[in-house]
Amino acid sequence: xxxxxxxVTGGAGFLGKQIIKDLKKIGISDxxxxxxxxxxxxxxxxxxxxxxxxxxxxxxxxxxATPKGGMGYYKKYPGKVFYDNAIMGMQIMEIARKKxxxxxxxxxxxxxxxxxxxxxxxxxxxxxxxxxELEAPYGISHKILSAQGKFYKKEYGLNVIYLILxxxxxxxxxxxxxxxxxxxxxxxxxxxxDKKIPKVVFWGDGSASREFLFVEDASELFIKAILDYNxxxxxxxxxxxxxxxxxLAEKIKKNMNYEEEIFWDPTKPSGAPRRALNYKKxxxxxxxxxxxxxxxxxxxxxxxxxxxxx
Numbered sequence: 127x128x129x130x131x132x133x134v135t136g137g138a139g140f141l142g143k144q145i146i147k148d149l150k151k152i153g154i155s156d157x158x159x160x161x162x163x164x165x166x167x168x169x170x171x172x173x174x175x176x177x178x179x180x181x182x183x184x185x186x187x188x189x190x191a192t193p194k195g196g197m198g199y200y201k202k203y204p205g206k207v208f209y210d211n212a213i214m215g216m217q218i219m220e221i222a223r224k225k226x227x228x229x230x231x232x233x234x235x236x237x238x239x240x241x242x243x244x245x246x247x248x249x250x251x252x253x254x255x256x257x258x259e260l261e262a263p264y265g266i267s268h269k270i271l272s273a274q275g276k277f278y279k280k281e282y283g284l285n286v287i288y289l290i291l292x293x294x295x296x297x298x299x300x301x302x303x304x305x306x307x308x309x310x311x312x313x314x315x316x317x318x319x320d321k322k323i324p325k326v327v328f329w330g331d332g333s334a335s336r337e338f339l340f341v342e343d344a345s346e347l348f349i350k351a352i353l354d355y356n357x358x359x360x361x362x363x364x365x366x367x368x369x370x371x372x373x374l375a376e377k378i379k380k381n382m383n384y385e386e387e388i389f390w391d392p393t394k395p396s397g398a399p400r401r402a403l404n405y406k407k408x409x410x411x412x413x414x415x416x417x418x419x420x421x422x423x424x425x426x427x428x429x430x431x432x433x434x435x436x
Contacts, residue, residue: 129158133184135162135218200263204262241255241257294339311375
């Protein structure tokens with residue numbers, strides 16, 4: 127892997143920066159890593175992707191590029207989320223197989239699992255239904271990429287792996303209006319403290335539960351999979367640390383030293399009541415132990431956030 131050229135779409139993003147940092151740690155030089163920037167290349171355009179491969183003959187592709195945002199963004203822009211995510215991945219895979227790329231690693235999503243699947247989600251159930259309405263734009267576009275990988279492996283022999291990660295968080299995350307759960311909560315508590323707002327309001331009733339994976343652990347898992355996993359069937363990667371949104375909010379509140387009240391708005395959607403992954407398949411392939419539990423990860427994320435002074 128050290129001498130191979132690696133294309134990282136979304137390499138300027140949250141997970142991408144960490145993966146590139148870790149690739150360099152294992153001896154991969156800057157000249158063998160290419161990150162296409164959106165100002166120069168629109169990954170929704172076929173000709174732009176062709177241009178990338180012509181300029182940088184990649185042998186490994188790590189596809190992380192994806193529309194930003196959480197549930198609010200998916201609800202507001204369902205068509206855009208579906209199209210952008212699907213078209214980027216489909217065209218990258220098509221051009222990659224024409225260019226005889228050796229391996230493609232796609233960052234999948236647990237949002238692709240069917241709405242009523244038994245929890246924790248097992249890979250064998252991935253194709254037994256569709257995601258819930260709120261998650262569907264993003265989830266279905268990802269199911270399409272998983273299917274394409276399987277079909278391309280069968281017909282063309284393209285080595286595609288589809289890696290399903292839980293919610294990621296950590297230093298370097300984005301804390302804007304499209305932020306995911308943990309950075310969104312951190313930003314809300316920070317704003318409430320600064321503006322002396324006597325309460326913080328979150329969507330739903332707080333009973334929904336999720337898993338969270340610290341970005342450094344996610345990067346380590348991703349690189350392990352690129353090195354050792356060669357099956358187009360989806361594989362769940364993560365820590366198995368399910369927590370309710372309400373408990374998560376309390377942990378962040380404590381670490382942010384916010385002393386006012388938390389209120390929940392049940393008129394707003396909470397998403398699926400529970401989302402957790404089954405990791406039995408991954409255990410067979412990887413000897414992985416997370417470096418950070420949720421308390422350590424939250425503390426480290428908040429320390430970074432406070433230093434940046436958003």
